[in-house]
Amino acid sequence: MVPVTERVQNLAQIEKLLSSHTLHGSESLCKLLRYLANHSMDHPGLSPKEYQIATEVLGRQQDFDPHVDSMVRVQAGRLRTKLAEYYASEGADDQIMVELLKGTYALAFHPRTHGAGRNHANTSQEAPNNLQVNARTSRAWIVTVVALSVVLASAVAVATDRFLNRKIAEARLASDNPDVPVAFHVFWKGFLTGPQEPWVIFSNAAFVGRPYVGMRYYNRAKDSGAAILDHYTGVGEVLAVHALDSVFGRLHQQIHVKRGSLFSLDDAKNNDLIFIGSPSENLTLLELPNTQEFAFKQITSGPRTGTMEIINFHPESGEPKEFLPSLPDETLAEDYSIIALKRGLNPAHSVLILAGATTIGTQAAVEYVCQQNSLEELLLRLSVSNSGELKPFEAVIRVKVAKGVPVSSELVALRKSPQ
Template sequence: MTEKALFHDQIDKLLSSHALHGSESLCKLLRYLAAHSLEHPGASPKEYQIATEVFGRQQDFDPHVDSMVRVQAGRLRTKLAEYYASEGAEDQTVVELPKGTYGLTFHPRPHGAGRNHVASAHESTSNLDANGRTSRTWVIAVIALSVVLASAVAVATDRFLNRRVAEARVAGDSPDLPVAFHVFWKGFLTGQQEPWVIFSNAAFVGRPYVGMRYYNRAKDSGAVILDHYTGVGEVLAVHALDSVFERLHQQIRVKRGSLFSLDDAKNNDLIFIGSPSENLTLLELPNTQEFAFKQIISGPRMGTMEIINFHPESGEPKEFLPSPPDEALTADYSVIALKRGLNPAHSILILAGATTIGTQAAVEYVCQQDSLEQLLLRLSVSNSGELKPFEAVIHVKVAKGVPVSSELVALRKGPA
């Protein structure tokens, strides 16, 4: 029987189990997530997709207001745990819904787990009692040997530099995480300091109840500046990055753009969330050469951010434009770029959209397996290869303020 057939059988067992008996909504959700996981390995469906395609919500569904999908996912997660703790304790295939994602996972039960493991442990205990003194002699010998080995390991480990320790951690940790994540994020995991995430934090004048606009240095001299706002896309982007780095066993340091300085940039790997129009420090750092953000200053699109394509290749436009400002946002464009830092030993990753929704999509693109694998394939980076500087543009489809799909539409490989 193929692996896919085994997974289908396991889903059928779950659907007919006592744990899910009488819960048609959870069964429907499980069927959908299982089909999506098997058809699109590594890709997590969007909350908006689940709401409209599984639960029949209308097209105006807003996941920021309606938590129905998250609640149902939490219920399903609990039911799966309940099943494997009782009637599914002997099953060889385990189905899980990890927290922070809607991507269902399948994996074999660890060797020795389940009720058989309990019986084996009891039998082993009986054998130890029967062997008596011989077992105790072996235990003492094992403990002594362990002490000697631990001392040797401690001495050897102390001779390695921090970077080598970090690289060893990258190679050995998170064996369940797809290789693409290790390849793409390796440069942000081996430094002596945790990577910094800098989110856009534009300067505004005015007040929310009378109207706000971007600060203009020429017009607003002496005006009170409000620099404590950011976009919803940036908030969700920080959450997505934090989830990925947690799985990679790496902490991140988060800082708003208005408090970031060039001194911070010299000795750290940096991840910028948001375009230079709002993340102003980017203007003082090594920036993109092929694709750049520019604000349209006249005409019906005045004030809109566009992405300029300095060297269009065949079939590419000279600029990438989001939806017009007087229409609902249905299309956006984002830049994903990896650059060398002020110190070439460090890296700068830029994840920025023409709007805050595009910024969210850019971050999600590098936090999901299928899109990461596509990007690495286009960059000709193997599983054991090294990621070099690059610049890319993605086209983002948006529905009701939620990025529902992204497509790589332009790519440039930078110098090594």
């Protein structure tokens, strides 16, 4: 155990780091730093195991295998980078330096001798002023150079580790799943080789009113927050989550499922995301890089008032300017859905949007990318070979509905993104 006084000082430095601008918004890194700090205080000089960190801190399951999942190494690399950034900027005058040495997960705490040297220089009457200034300048220069070197080395290490991990994961997927159709590997590859499992965000819209007197969507402009009765999810979204879980299960990949009402932009920064449901219900979609060719819009007048339509911003020959589902006072027989792959807030990550004008259309959009025949058709239309890479795109499908069930889907519009 670390002596009490030293422990208090070290943990105070950790709290300063956790509340710093450098680590602001990095919830997973803050959690990792706190865990490593406590472990260092309780077991000085001993490094926690990668498996411990993965299962106790980062939420990995008990079958975590560090040989095929580099998440812990990636997060440790990011933490090293952030620590270097902190001490090169807002923490330049801190008396204690916290360091995560490469090759270990044990935190090291070092007194900052340059602070003591600065105090000594101030009290010395014999040292010339110009020597004091030169000494401080030299120390600052050395600290800056060392910090920048650490940042660069950490960034290169993280990038290299991610690249190697993706290649290892791709090879593992190909060998572990020989019976899974190639189309599944090609379409979902970008969501299978990342350091963390993809997040599935399902719509969970706010409603006001009561079931026995009528309910409607919450209107931010008209309703107070207290008017919200509850958040509801459509049947189509529920079945969609099940379909995705089945596909990812065949591909030996877990998914992290979260309802849209609890999703934050901080979650969007470091994860591959799959959104189930339109922006009218999955409101976070409005704040993320969204579709440019096709977009949902609520009709505000006429017999279709309240209905969601899909706007076609650049209609090609034979295409309508909008795609409209069945009239609201008729039994739903036809719906339209958007399937779009976009770059995330962090361009290294992807966002897949699967959304219908109704909950049934959303179900159909997910089923379209979870079935071999439709996936093969989509990849063919996108000119993606079995060994090719899927680029961003936007598509619209027409959905035929019978007795509340999507019975067939047809690709009716497709745009390849220039990105």
